[in-house]
Amino acid sequence: xxxxxxxxxxxxxxxxxxxxxxxxxxxxxxxxxxxxxxxxxxxxxxxxxxxxxxxxxxxxxxxxxxxxxxxxxxxxxxxxxxxxxxxxxxxxxxxxxxxxxxxxxxxxxxxxxxxxxxxxxxxxxxxxxxxxxxxxxxxxxxxxxxxxxxxxxxxxxxxxxxxxxxxxxxxxx
Amino acid sequence: xxxxxxxxxxxxxxxxxxxxxxxxxxxxxxxxxxxxxxxxxxxxxxxxxxxxxxxxxxxxxxxxxxxxxxxxxxxxxxxxxxxxxxxxxxxxxxxxxxxxxxxxxxxxxxxxxxxxxxxxxxxxxxxxxxxxxxxxxxxxxxxxxxxxxxxxxxxxxxxxxxxxxxxxxxxxxxxxxxxxxxxxxxxxxxxxxxxxxxxxxxxxxxxxxxxxxxxxxxxxxxxxxxxxxxxxxxxxxxxxxxxxxxxxxxxxxxxxxxxxxxxxxxxxxxxxxxxxxxxxxxxxxxxxxxxxxxxxxxxxxxxxxxxxxxxxxxxxxxxxxxxxxxxxxx
Numbered sequence: 218x219x220x221x222x223x224x225x226x227x228x229x230x231x232x233x234x235x236x237x238x239x240x241x242x243x244x245x246x247x248x249x250x251x252x253x254x255x256x257x258x259x260x261x262x263x264x265x266x267x268x269x270x271x272x273x274x275x276x277x278x279x280x281x282x283x284x285x286x287x288x289x290x291x292x293x294x295x296x297x298x299x300x301x302x303x304x305x306x307x308x309x310x311x312x313x314x315x316x317x318x319x320x321x322x323x324x325x326x327x328x329x330x331x332x333x334x335x336x337x338x339x340x341x342x343x344x345x346x347x348x349x350x351x352x353x354x355x356x357x358x359x360x361x362x363x364x365x366x367x368x369x370x371x372x373x374x375x376x377x378x379x380x381x382x383x384x385x386x387x388x389x390x
Numbered sequence: 391x392x393x394x395x396x397x398x399x400x401x402x403x404x405x406x407x408x409x410x411x412x413x414x415x416x417x418x419x420x421x422x423x424x425x426x427x428x429x430x431x432x433x434x435x436x437x438x439x440x441x442x443x444x445x446x447x448x449x450x451x452x453x454x455x456x457x458x459x460x461x462x463x464x465x466x467x468x469x470x471x472x473x474x475x476x477x478x479x480x481x482x483x484x485x486x487x488x489x490x491x492x493x494x495x496x497x498x499x500x501x502x503x504x505x506x507x508x509x510x511x512x513x514x515x516x517x518x519x520x521x522x523x524x525x526x527x528x529x530x531x532x533x534x535x536x537x538x539x540x541x542x543x544x545x546x547x548x549x550x551x552x553x554x555x556x557x558x559x560x561x562x563x564x565x566x567x568x569x570x571x572x573x574x575x576x577x578x579x580x581x582x583x584x585x586x587x588x589x590x591x592x593x594x595x596x597x598x599x600x601x602x603x604x605x606x607x608x609x610x611x612x613x614x615x616x617x618x619x620x621x622x623x624x625x626x627x628x629x630x631x632x633x634x635x636x637x638x639x640x641x642x643x644x645x646x647x648x649x650x651x652x653x654x655x656x657x658x659x660x661x662x663x664x665x666x667x668x669x670x671x672x673x674x675x676x677x678x679x680x681x682x683x684x685x686x687x688x689x690x691x692x693x694x695x696x697x698x699x700x701x702x703x704x705x706x707x708x709x710x711x712x713x714x715x716x717x718x719x720x
Contacts (some may be wrong), residue, residue, distance in 0.1 A: 246530055250468070253523075273512035277556075281519025282549060288526050289545045292538060343509055343569055 224265060231258040245291045249284055256280040270343040403504050407484055415637040416446035422678045429682035453630035461623050465531040472528030473624065473631035479521040480639035486510040487645050488572045490655050491662040502655075502663075503572060510571040511563060514646065515556050518601060521639065522548040525603075525610055528632070529620030540619025543689065544610035547600060550696040551607075555597035557704035558590045561711040562650050575654030582653035589707045591651045593700050595673070598643040600696070602636060604677050606684040609692060637674075644673035 235255035242248040256279045263272040350358065420435065420442065427434025435442040460469055490502035507513050522545050529541025563569060565586065566577035577583075584591045600607040611619040621632045648654055648669035657665030687695070 244465075246465075246468070246527070250527075269507070269509045270512065273509045273516050276516040277512065277519055281516060281522075281552070285519075285522055285526065285545050285549050288523075288530075289542065289549070292526070292530055292542050292545070343512075344567075 221265065225262070228258050228262050228265070231255075232262070246288065249287050249291065253280050253284050256284070267340045268346070270341070270346050399500065400504065407489070407504065408481060411481065411484060411638055411641060412634070414641055415634055416450065418637045418641060418674055419449065419633075420445050421675075422681075425675075425678050426682055429679075450630075453627050453633075456626035458626040458628060459623075461532060461534070463533040464623065465533065468527050468531035469623075470628070472524050472531060473628045473635070474524075475527070476521060476524030476635035477631045477638065479517050479524070480635065480642040483514050483517050483642050484645070486513055486571050487642075487649060488575055488654060489645070489663065489666050501572070506570055506572045509569045511559060511569045511574070514571075515552075515559070518555070519548075519552050521601070522552075524632075524635070525620045528624070529610075532620075532623035534623050536616045536618070536622045537620050540610045540612075540616050540622070543616075544603070544620055547603075547607065547609060547692060547696075550693060551597045551600035551700075554593055554696060554700035554704050555601060557701065557708065558593035558597060559650060560704075560708050561587050561590050564708075564711055564715060571649050571654075575649055575656065578653040578656060582651060582656075584651040587651070587707075587711070589703065591647075593704050593707070594647065594650065595676075596695075596700060598647065598673070599677060599680065600692075602639050602643055602677070604636075604640070605681040606687045607692060608686060609689055612686060640674045640677055641670060644670040647673045 232255050235251045235258065239248045239251035239255065242251065256275060260272040260275040260280070263269075263275060423445070424434040424442070435445045438444040438448045460466060485504040486507050488501070488503035488506070493500045493502055525544035525548070526541045529537040529539075529544065532538075562574060562583055565583060566574040568574065568577075603610055609619075610616075611621070616622070621629055624632060645666075648666060652669045652672075654669075655662035655666040657668075
């Protein structure tokens with residue numbers, strides 16, 4: 218168990234450092250790279266806690282799909298370099314929010330009895346996870362998929378709407 | 391005592407798999423050049439050694455002694471590490487591929503797979519989705535317009551085809567009832583899945599071709615408009631890594647096709663390792679043939695094929711498979 222605990226703390230340090238680096242980089246591509254690193258460490262953390270399925274999904278969805286889209290947008294729009302620095306005024310509001318959440322988190326950790334018990338690792342096979350998710354939480358899953366569908370339809374509409382006038386003439390010629 | 395034996399076995403398996411894979415990749419280059427020559431009614435390389443058999447060796451030496459050049463404006467660290475990502479990803483995927491029947495030595499069964507993960511297929515998809523970083527970051531870090539264009543094309547292409555690739559494998563998981571590649575091979579004891587799921591097979595094959603950046607899907611590289619695309623600025627062994635990575639990933643995709651659709655190492659009479667290698671080689675040879683036959687797609691055609699054809703067909707296929715399984719009470 219002691220090796221598990223050591224690994225946990227090493228991973229936590231990696232996650233926190235990578236995320237901190239991600240939000241302070243001026244080069245956007247470097248920020249994305251640090252964020253990917255943090256997702257990887259999170260995936261290993263999930264694996265450590267006995268959820269290999271979640272670990273795989275973390276890598277496939279966050280590191281493999283969402284971050285690639287980020288990279289794609291950065292490369293198409295600005296090429297990675299941003300001149301604008303982080304002004305001091307920009308930092309104030311996030312700093313207040315961050316401090317409040319940290320205070321609340323500490324309060325919860327000291328007050329809630331649930332946090333006294335350490336998280337025990339438990340191996341979960343993908344099939345058990347799927348059955349649990351779709352028998353207990355089928356409604357939220359369906360609602361989320363509906364929400365994503367609406368977002369998809371909206372994106373499609375916006376994309377079509379803008380491209381309509383100039384592209385039509387181009388194709389027409 | 392037993393864990394040391396296990397460790398030794400594991401390291402032996404790793405060494406054998408990696409060296410065989412690199413050897414096959416080197417000779418796959420030669421096979422491609424030879425076959426392309428024949429397809430175009432010329433000889434292909436035939437000067438180094440008998441029938442040009444030592445050509446891969448000569449190519450390797452050439453790549454190693456060439457100057458490893460880094461452009462002055464490049465993002466140095468990212469530029470230097472990007473080729474490694476491309477080469478490493480397919481190598482790591484082989485960890486979950488079962489390449490033969492269990493070997494029995496002195497009453498102990500040795501499984502012929504490096505590790506049998508219960509999320510094996512998701513592991514494969516997760517790694518396949520990371521291969522794009524090598525291309526995207528390599529192209530971006532070069533700080534050249536051609537490379538950046540190649541990188542943008544590459545990331546858009548790979549993310550589109552990854553989706554239909556993943557969806558084409560869902561019916562396989564449904565039929566096998568497991569993500570583990572060992573279980574998937576075992577589920578094809580009577581019937582390889584290509585006979586049950588021909589539509590899935592075709593979608594997987596096309597997506598695999600797009601994932602490996604081969605003609606007709608080689609838009610990220612396209613020599614005649616982007617002069618090599620994402621690897622324009624690379625030279626020497628770093629270019630070699632991109633090159634070898636492409637061939638290793640072709641072979642790994644062949645092995646995956648064999649495992650998912652052709653029954654893995656299962657086959658009559660001959661030893662199972664032979665069947666596995668034979669099935670694995672079918673796909674790369676098919677890719678080479680396609681390269682000699684088809685012209686390159688246009689960019690919008692590529693996107694339309696992925697999103698408007700392969701993806702809906704894959705979704706319908708999943709629904710139909712589920713319906714039939716429900717009806718037959720699988």
